[in-house]
Amino acid sequence: MIASFRVLVCGASPDSANNNTVLRGYVANGFRAQLSDGSVRVCSLEGAEQVTRDFVPHLIVAFGSCMPAMANYLGLKTAALDVGACLAFWLHDDPYEFDYAYKIVSLADVVFTNDRWAATHYAHPCVYHVPLAADREAHFRDHQPNKERDVFFCGVGFPNRVALLEDCVDILRSFNVVVAGAEWPAHLPFAENRRVPNSELPNLYASSLVTLNLGRRFNLANSRFNLDASTPGPRTFEAAAAGTVQCMFVEGFEIDDYFDEGAGEILLFDSPSELRRHIEMLRDDPARAAAIALAAQRRALRDHTYENRAARILALVGHRRP
Structure with a gap:
């Protein structure tokens, strides 16, 4: 150009x-x-x-x-x-x-x-x-070895997300978990109904051992073809740029085009027990947690800005x- x-x-x-x-x-x-x-x-x-x-x-x-x-x-x-x-x-x-x-x-x-x-x-x-x-200036953070919480998620409490976290309540009880956003039910013990400014999110990602990646299922106008979303949303790339380990609930395989689980750039799960194993592994092995977070960050800054x-x-x- x-x-x-x-x-x-x-x-x-x-x-x-x-x-x-x-x-x-x-x-x-x-x-x-x-x-x-x-x-x-x-x-x-x-x-x-x-x-x-x-x-x-x-x-x-x-x-x-x-x-x-x-x-x-x-x-x-x-x-x-x-x-x-x-x-x-x-x-x-x-x-x-x-x-x-x-x-x-x-x-x-x-x-x-x-x-x-x-x-x-x-x-x-x-x-x-x-x-x-991701925006390089807005979302990149230097890696923080000392984390303030084990698990973090920010987003609206859409029904599919609520159902998933309800299934995970028992396995998350032993961890320090923060879920923030709007429309979360009171019976989820770790959920806070508060909106987080975009400017604060990268710091919360960077200071969390694990950031959950939970897709959205909430159509506003999608009745003609009733399409299922295939591509992960922007926070997938923003969180990676901030230097956190993402644990993504698998609903499709397009994520492989952006972050490679085999190369240690992301962790995928499809059950509460698998999520627990991921979190325990990351807590027990800080070096591996850092390696995954940094690999994801490098990939985001190379390919997904x-x-x-x-x-x-x-x-x-x-x-x-x-």
Whole structure:
């Protein structure tokens, strides 16, 4: 990519309905690392039409969720056509909101989706799978040999997660466990109903011997095909960059494309007893725990940063620049 290639990263939904604006900044950082600071602008969806006309980008990446009713793209599409920009959407909540993809299919020159399985269901000629990632500056932490807790998890208490942790209560009683987030039932003794700011999460990962990786099963608009998520979410990459050992509940094998259990980058489990064995092993063998955490961190920083994702996007749309 030549230095003069310009990219605008904007929201795919208005900031008033966007709980993930911080991710947009990570995406912009990825493009800046590939191009230059002056070649990348970042703004809200509300300001994107005017910024497009002023900045005249070659590529517009509308990043986020297209589900909110107030997310309207006609003005942005018109501006993109007027300046000759490629309009791409990078959707980060597939497949849970897949039924709303119709809003962008006729407008997008290119569609990027966070989920591999969802990518095969788009009625669009240019659809690519681009997972989310980690931000090197925001998520990297130096390895901490002394841990403050044995087990940590942060996330919403979706029914599948509650059911899994209910099954694990007995085996987790002997460990120091913290589960934080919203909508956790009171009967889980280690769960706290508190939201953790994104800026605090890397420190909590880094200071935990084990970080649980529990997928989400909670569809907001996924009735057309009832798709199962295949690609792990962004916290998989963020936690790895922070230098923790992840124990992931196995629901599919795509994780092997990102972290290699055989190479000692992640631990997988499919039963409470297997999870207990992993935790006990890590407590008894700090050197091995450190080796797994550092291997995962190296892999994340090598292959799973937003700089990596930006490089892929630029390669895929490079033929479209003037």
